[in-house]
Amino acid sequence: MSKSMIILIIVSTFFGALFWYFGGQDIQNEIPYYLKKATAKTTTIAVREVIIDAEVVETPSAQQRGLSGREGLSGNRGMLFPFAEAGEHSITMRGMLFSIDILWIHEGKIVHMVDDALQPKDSAEPAVYTPPVPSTYVLEANNYFIQESGAAVGDFVALGLTQE
Structure with missing residues (x-):
């Protein structure tokens, strides 16, 4: 695996964790609503x-x-x-x-x-x-x-x- 690919994975993981920490869990609370809405x-x-x-x-x-x-x-x-x-x-x-x-x-x-x-x-x-x-x-x-x-x-x- 190239050095740039490893850096990309680390940076993506870091920003993903920041997103999750600063509000991403709110989206998780909405997932059941949207899944039910698709069939309800x-x-x-x-x-x-x-x-x-x-x-x-x-x-x-x-x-x-x-x-x-x-x-x-x-x-x-x-x-x-x-x-x-x-x-x-x-x-x-x-x-x-x-x-x-x-x-x-x-x-x-x-x-x-x-x-x-x-x-x-x-x-x-x-x-x-x-x-x-x-x-x-x-x-x-x-x-x-x-x-x-x-x-x-x-x-x-x-x-x-x-x-x-």
């Missing part, structure tokens, strides 16, 4: 002109798992839970590592919201959030979404399901 059903949701790119979880096992175990959501991303029938669909915070905003949606409008929902660290039992009214969708979003969008109960929600 997604939707674009608009609340007061703020757009969320949401993964749609339709199976009971995927709905039960939800965002549990994930380290967070970046940007305006979320998870949408569609239900076949209207009901008081509870959200359990089991295994959640970050706080979220939860919006219950029925007939195209927000019917209930929880701002900054989090699983308490000192509790063995998972926190459970249940709306007082029926809904057909539940949206989990970053914990700043309600404040950022100015969302309020009664606001119209535009759901545009797309397959990617």
